[in-house]
Amino acid sequence: MKAPKRLLLAAALAAATGAAGAAEVEVLHFWTSGGEARAAATLKAMLEQQGHIWRDFAVAGGGGESAMTVLKSRAVSGNPPSAAQIKGPAIQEWGELGFLDSIDEVAVKDGWSMLLPEVVAELMKVDGHYVAAPVNVHRVNWVWANAEVFGKLGLQPPTTWDEFFAVADKLKAAGITPLAHGGQSWQDATVFEAVAIGQGGVDFYRKALVELDDATLRGPAMVQALKTFKRLKTYMDPDRANRDWNVATGMVINGKAGMQIMGDWAKGEFASAGQKAGTDYLCFPAPGAAAFTLNVDSFAMFKLRAPAQRPAQLALARLIMAPPFQEAFSLAKGSIPARSDVSLDTFDDCAKRSRKDFDAAAQSGALLPSMAHGIATRSDVQGAFFDVLTQFFNDDAISAEQAADKLAKAVKAAR
Amino acid sequence: MATVMARASGAEHARRDRLQAWLPRLVLAPSVAITLVFVYGFIGWTAALSFTSSKLLPSWNFVGFEQYLKLAENERWLVAAQNLLIFGGLFIAVCLAIGVLLAVLLDQKIRAEGALRAIYLYPMALSFIVTGTAWKWILNPGLGLQKLVQDLGFTGFTFDWLVNPDKAVYTLVIAAVWQASGFVMAMFLAGLRGVDPALIKAAQLDGASLPRIYWRIVLPCLRPVLFSALMILSHIAIKSFDLVAALTGGGPGFATDLPATFMYAHAFTRGQMALGSASAVLMLGAVLAVAVPFLYSELRSKRHD
DSSP states (O other): OHHHHHHHHHHHHHHHHHHHHSOEEEEEEOOOSHHHHHHHHHHHHHHHHTTOEEEEEEOOSGGGHHHHHHHHHHHHTTOOOSEEEOOTHHHHHHHHTTOBOOOHHHHHHTTHHHHSOHHHHHHTEETTEEOEEEEEEEEOOEEEEEHHHHHHHTOOOOSSHHHHHHHHHHHHHTTOEEEEOOBSHHHHHHHHHHHIIIIIHHHHHIIIIISOOHHHHHSHHHHHHHHHHHHHHTTSOGGGBTOOHHHHHHHHHTTSEEEEEEOGGGHHHHHHTTOOBTTTEEEEEOSSSOOEEEEEEEEEEBOOSSGGGHHHHHHHHHHHHSHHHHHHHHHHHSOEESSTTSOOTTSOHHHHHHHHHHHHHHHHTOEEEOTTTTSSSOHHHHHHHHHHHHHHHHOTTSOHHHHHHHHHHHHHHHO | OHHHHHHHHHHHHHHHHHHHHHHHHHHHHHHHHHHIIIIIIHHHHHHHHTTBOOOSSOOOOBOTTHHHHHHHHOHHHHHHHHHHHHHHHHHHHHHHHHHHHHHHHHTTTOTTHHHHHHHHHGGGGSOHHHHHHHHHHHHOTTTSHHHHHHHTTOTTOOOOGGGOTTTHHHHHHHHHHHHHHHHHHHHHHHHHHTSOHHHHHHHHHTTOOHHHHIIIIIHHHTHHHHHHHHHHHHHHHHHOOHHHHHHTTTOSTTTTOOHHHHHHIIIIISSOHHHHHHHHHHHHHHHHHHHHHHHHHHHHHHHHO
């Protein structure tokens, strides 16, 4: 009776040591379309080159909403994946619930704190320990414009909101929709936050949209930002209801519209239409204060039930930060690498501009987390912002003062 | 020897009887157990969650009726509840009216009835996502109906309900009626075929006009069909989610939000699980408030027959 038991133990040990060589990592992600899927495949190939097994757990749709729903059900049933695509304060939320595991072993050894800008590094940590690896940095407050239309009308990229409205008036007079937009709450919020920084400034944005200060949410700067936001509606076409963002980008591509306020993932649409930055389309930061709103994609690492799989998890974290993947992924996605030491030689001018502004903003403290993309606040507060902003934007009966009051109340109720 | 055999077959008989008595219960047991856990168990779980402060994941910190009070002050919830009344009421009424009318017309022994029936029933074969997307294009002022009519020369024509926050909820009714009225027609048509022709002949002999025959004799015979149609339509209305997601996305603003979309957004994407649960419980309450008295009266009257 004793001998078989010992045999079994030996077999188990052998299996465990064998697994240390080829461990498995289950990766929950929502990179299912085009370039993103290709970038995920590169990561998979790199991991397999190191002898580990990548178990793909892709959940398509809804900008990750479906993936988050699946993740929650897996976590509640006590069987979370090894790594999941989570970003922003959601990382802290999962961390506080005790689901995430430290990857300091890799992060400290590889000196992530030297490689990452502080704002990005802080997003990856819970209680001072790294629990997530950043994939890239998106800039949200971009304006995309049709170069041909701008050239024909002799327009220059506006640097203030007054200039912006002057340009928009000229476009309107020429019979072109000045601003392409899709009437979905996250797109409304994307435009609003560009206005909020541009007009209210960096401190206002941080106090209102990040720190959620009640007096600032109700204050005169908020009312002013809301008024400008609403004014933009008169420069959009009325058919925008429930239009997808890429359809709106299409309007800029084919010259039906002059500009669009959208994050740098819009570049993918221009690229697939065969257009080039600088000659066919222009990119310039949203007018006003020199600030950079960021949206950082990342992978959070979950506590494993089988310790034998740990090497694969750590290898994944290291590979995500490896320059070849950082470069390949950002080229596919339109973003810039999260690591500041990756060369941008293969990138276009918009990405180079993005890096330059990023570094400048990091110096001056104008690097701000995006509210519309879930980096500034948790999802409940983000939802409160979305509801009030989209209602105010679409309903002309609500004044900016009322909306500011509603905003403060909704944020308080959601917290 | 004979008595032994008789006794044996008697025992066999008894065993078979017992098996026969137990068999239905055995066969039904799994589905009863599944229903108990996955329907009533989860209703109970949702109700319990609605009294907690659960955010991202369930937690059991009970806070009483706080989530319900939050709902009562939540403007988006009030809009959603009001929309359900508008959408549900109109959808059921219009579907029934069109369905009955089509069924009666098709019942007049016309040519190509089979083909017509298939044409009217066909939309039911589509999912609401397809219906919603198609109507999103048809109703979009810059793409669909309005542009078509304007291009035909009627430049004054406007039909912009889809982008008008006050009217957008009616576009949901249009699309849903288009999809479901053929199904109601099929149900009533089947019912009409089941009405005893002798009844109609007798009424004709008495000199009743055709509309009068339908109104006073045939349609009252179809009470059970009406009951089934109402049940099916009202649950389609209450659980409408995909149609809103595809057609309007809840917009403009949140003007076309329904309780189901509200519940999903809060429970699953916004990390406000308790608030979402509370809205789900209120939805269940609304369904029960409609269904229970109705079921009760229908089932009781049947027993009297």
